[in-house]
Amino acid sequence: MRQDLTLYYAPGTCAQAVLIALHEAGAAFEAQRLNMAEGEQRAPAYLAINLKGRVPALVTPQGVLTETAALLLYVAQTHPDKQLAPLSDPFQLARMQEFNSFLASTVHISHAHRPRAARWADDEAAQKAMQAKVPQNMRDGFTLIEQHYLGDKTWVMGEQYTVADGYLFTMAGWLKSDSVDINEFPRVAAHYARVAARPAVQAALAQSARG
Template identity: 45%
Template sequence: MLKLYYSPGACALASHVALEEAGATYELHKIDLRQGQQKTPEYLAINPAGVTPALATDQGVITQNVAILTYVAQTHPQAGLVDFDDSFAFARMQAFNAWMASSLHPAIGKALFSRPPLEGAARDEAIEQALAKYDLAEQHLFVGPWALGENHSATDGYLIVFTRWARQAGLLDAGRFPRLNAHLDKVQARPAVARVLEVEGLTAV
């Protein structure tokens, strides 16, 4: 059976949402990042990179949300989480997901979760740089009403990781990011997402 290693509210939420939306049969294993469980020998044997998520499958472990989302979608085609039939749509999905992993996540992660925390001008600059990424999503990458257009996809559950963090930090201004705000509300209202939030001990933000 699939087993997802996750930390509540962290980026593994994207993979958790995909599994739930897919109707997959899976187990959860919580990794407490604050306690440093991601760096224990037991977890490093699963993911030597020492980060969550990791998805254990019968064939081995898959890391990286981008890969896990595609794997879950491909192994549960009835859920329609990724459009594998349209090469262009598939490439656009990969572009959006890869941008979140390589650009949006590091930028907002630096602003909010640096250890030690950023302060003063350094924090302001990091927030400004992160918000420029949200501007890009709001104005260019996000299609609407779902992230990739007319159809819900695995990208929606990934995007809300970062819009949740921004809203919790008071950074998802309704005037500056109307589409991202509406999208976050819409995705959090999905039954599968509500179940995931409850299981992770979270609430809609």
């Protein structure tokens, strides 16, 4: 099978959402795992692929793409038969992108202040203050997801599973490390269980665990 795509990822990062999307799409791809603890994301070989020194990065026949929300839309658009996004409805597609943007710009940043507080402050006391705020910020974000975005729907966009669901699943998996019990959000917890049960998600998680 031709493998026209190469995903650079690391377990425990937002790149997991793209790995899930590729499995859901049945895409032909190669996965390259980076050891973030050993700094492989800052190695010259990887910086030649992604100057940001972060994951994910997706090498395509047209060039390299970065940023999770962009990669998720790319996977959905290049595999339209899998219906991983409401591609024929501009409004609904924008709503999906609204949700994915909220995850990227608000929830992810809230989480990142715990393990990467040094990005925002050099002062140790300031870093500790930001880290102490993480549980509340994550609760605030997931309260909005629970009440506004999920509601009583099966999936983020309603009855159709999309790439937004794997993205939410990935970030909901960070709650425990941020000292937040996912069961504080029953709809999010139920959604997390539904996504986890999908064969493509199980395959993606197994691949990530194997390395």
